[in-house]
Amino acid sequence: MIILNILLVPLIGFSLWRLLRKKLYLDAAIFGAVSMAGYGLWVCVANHRPFIITLFIERMIEMFIKHEIGK
Amino acid sequence: MISRFQFYLLTINYILGTTLFVLIQRMVRQGGQDAWLMPLWAGSIGVLVGLFWILLFRNYPGRSLVQIPIDAWGRPLGTLISVLYFLFFCVLAGWILRNLSDFMNGTIMPETPKSVFHVMFLLVACYTVAQGAETIGRLNQMITPFLFFPFWLVLLLATVNWDWERLQPVFHTNPIAILSYHSLIGFPFMETITLTLLFPQVREGAGQPFLLGVLSASVSLSMTLLMTIGLLGVERASRLTFPVYKVVQEVSIGEVIVNIHSIISVILLILIFIKLLVLVYGASETLRLVFRPKTRWPHFLALTILLSAMALSIYENPIQNGEWDEKYTFIYDSFFVLLIPFLLLVTTWIKNAWRKQSKKEG
Numbered sequence: 001m002i003i004l005n006i007l008l009v010p011l012i013g014f015s016l017w018r019l020l021r022k023k024l025y026l027d028a029a030i031f032g033a034v035s036m037a038g039y040g041l042w043v044c045v046a047n048h049r050p051f052i053i054t055l056f057i058e059r060m061i062e063m064f065i066k067h068e069i070g071k
Numbered sequence: 072m073i074s075r076f077q078f079y080l081l082t083i084n085y086i087l088g089t090t091l092f093v094l095i096q097r098m099v100r101q102g103g104q105d106a107w108l109m110p111l112w113a114g115s116i117g118v119l120v121g122l123f124w125i126l127l128f129r130n131y132p133g134r135s136l137v138q139i140p141i142d143a144w145g146r147p148l149g150t151l152i153s154v155l156y157f158l159f160f161c162v163l164a165g166w167i168l169r170n171l172s173d174f175m176n177g178t179i180m181p182e183t184p185k186s187v188f189h190v191m192f193l194l195v196a197c198y199t200v201a202q203g204a205e206t207i208g209r210l211n212q213m214i215t216p217f218l219f220f221p222f223w224l225v226l227l228l229a230t231v232n233w234d235w236e237r238l239q240p241v242f243h244t245n246p247i248a249i250l251s252y253h254s255l256i257g258f259p260f261m262e263t264i265t266l267t268l269l270f271p272q273v274r275e276g277a278g279q280p281f282l283l284g285v286l287s288a289s290v291s292l293s294m295t296l297l298m299t300i301g302l303l304g305v306e307r308a309s310r311l312t313f314p315v316y317k318v319v320q321e322v323s324i325g326e327v328i329v330n331i332h333s334i335i336s337v338i339l340l341i342l343i344f345i346k347l348l349v350l351v352y353g354a355s356e357t358l359r360l361v362f363r364p365k366t367r368w369p370h371f372l373a374l375t376i377l378l379s380a381m382a383l384s385i386y387e388n389p390i391q392n393g394e395w396d397e398k399y400t401f402i403y404d405s406f407f408v409l410l411i412p413f414l415l416l417v418t419t420w421i422k423n424a425w426r427k428q429s430k431k432e433g
Contacts, residue, residue: 006172008376011372011376012376015369015372015373018369019369024364024365024366025371026362026363026364026365027154027364027365027366027370028384029229030097030358030362030364030370030373031369031373032374034358034370034374034376034377035372035373035374035376035377036376036381037377038373038376038377038380038381039376041379041380041381041384042376042379044384045380045383045384048229050384051384052382052384052385052386052387053162053165053384053385053386053390054385054386054395054399055072055387056393056400057162057399057403058395058398061399066090068174
């Protein structure tokens with residue numbers, strides 16, 4: 001977890017700071033959104049509790065199917 | 072701009088990408104000695120789906136898949152749909168990166184951490200994609216002969232172990248078992264929707280080379296399956312994790328031609344890299360076309376962080392991946408590949424009819 005933060009926080013922080021300094025706010029927002037999504041997934045992996053994407057999709061599909069049958 | 076021939080080759084390599092070592096075992100298990108028929112019928116449906124996309128693209132000449140929802144449904148809803156496509160491309164890229172690291176860990180590099188493969192491949196892929204679509208097209212064209220000839224040469228060398236008996240009785244498997252394997256339509260044929268992002272970049276129309284590419288890839292897959300069954304038999308091929316790799320690993324001619332399986336590993340790695348290039352291109356183009364940022368490199372860095380994390384989070388293990396694939400791939404892909412394009416097409420027809428009506432009245 002510490003290594004992950006040592007690697008990712010300066011990398012994301014520095015790039016974000018450079019974009020904001022150049023007043024590229026839209027670019028900073030896109031970069032922030034994409035990299036923070038990645039950072040969130042990395043934190044889950046580092047904590048040994050990964051957010052399994054296929055299980056999430058499976059739950060959504062099952063929920064939709066059940067909802068449709070329930071109708 | 073890329074040529075029609077370059078796009079044709081790109082379509083074939085994109086489809087073959089991970090399919091050659093992820094699906095062979097599952098297809099043999101499902102179809103038995105007649106498994107070689109499966110890519111042919113799935114490829115035919117892939118062509119029909121391709122024709123459906125071409126119908127949609129004819130209404131929006133020069134526009135990309137992620138721009139069409141904005142044109143048809145307006146900026147807010149269109150952007151939301153484009154973001155969904157962005158996530159779809161990212162999930163696919165994460166998937167193939169994980170397939171790659173599973174293959175590497177299972178065969179030649181069992182000790183190396185998965186994320187090393189993911190980050191290394193992503194860095195090279197981002198660099199290539201940053202050079203533009205022409206670079207992807209030319210790279211693929213240049214590299215294809217070095218994939219095609221060694222692959223078939225190595226498989227031909229393996230024919231010393233060929234036995235026709237393993238393919239008999241022919242047409243014996245229940246056709247329903249073959250036709251009900253719908254996940255093969257989803258992966259790899261429906262995933263070719265990513266290639267439609269390159270449609271505006273193809274000189275003189277992308278439709279024909281795309282459809283020919285799908286057909287050629289399905290024939291290639293069918294021939295590879297035929298070779299695998301003829302060389303290993305149904306029993307062995309359905310139990311091995313990477314049957315094509317095993318076929319080549321067992322080649323031994325006069326104690327001179329031995330250990331040539333590294334050739335097949337390199338071919339498979341390059342094929343995955345090509346598929347990854349198209350997916351990274353799809354994700355970065357979606358960001359560029361929808362949000363119009365002024366810079367490019369920070370977004371490639373963000374994509375590398377996101378995709379490397381997605382690769383580790385996509386599935387728990389290859390068994391769960393296999394089960395998920397058989398159950399949900401078709402439904403999941405259908406949402407992006409059939410439902411959204413269908414709704415877009417209906418909206419376009421209604422809009423066109425409305426315009427014609429207004430002109431008549433005006």
